[in-house]
């Protein structure tokens with residue numbers, strides 16, 4: 001099971017996620033309680049080994065804004081939330097990073113439909129920590145797709161069984177309050193996600 005830990009802002013939590021076996025870690029570079037600057041993301045990304053994907057998370061920004069922030073941060077993937085047209089993904093292809101299309105369950109759920117490399121199926125309000133009806137996407141989402149939205153150490157197994165994703169992504173569920181990560185919860189999430 002591919003696991004992404006998102007919304008990291010402290011070196012200690014980046015180290016915990018890497019050591020506990022995360023496949024990807026995310027830095028929020030858009031309006032959010034978890035927002036960090038691209039410069040801060042670059043400092044954190046520098047401590048991440050090459051086998052772990054570093055992801056810049058955006059919501060509704062224009063491709064040029066995403067490009068500039070991703071280059072400053074030095075991330076190897078960008079995750080675009082919001083109603084981006086296909087052309088936004090095409091415009092970012094030459095950046096040479098992994099493109100992640102983040103949508104809710106009403107969208108086209110075929111990974112690759114917008115030329116993205118990974119699909120993320122999330123709650124309508126990304127980053128809110130709210131659960132939604134994960135089972136509604138079972139058999140509808142296809143390809144390399146991650147489930148997100150209200151996941152936590154205590155429910156990630158149930159979510160995987162309900163939706164059948166290729167991977168999972170968490171932010172709020174490994175925090176003690178919005179934007180404050182907890183190393184013990186990060187480790188527990190990774191353990192439970194892998195069963």
Ligand SMILES: O=C(O)c1ccccc1N[C@@H]1O[C@H](COP(=O)(O)O)[C@@H](O)[C@H]1O
Nearest residue numbers: 006032126127129148149150170171172
């Ligand atoms: O985390 C945020 O604040 C955020 C802001 C804007 C866009 C996406 C955001 N987070 C993404 O939301 C999902 C899961 O969130 P949660 O576990 O329900 O809190 C994850 O993909 C984050 O990257």
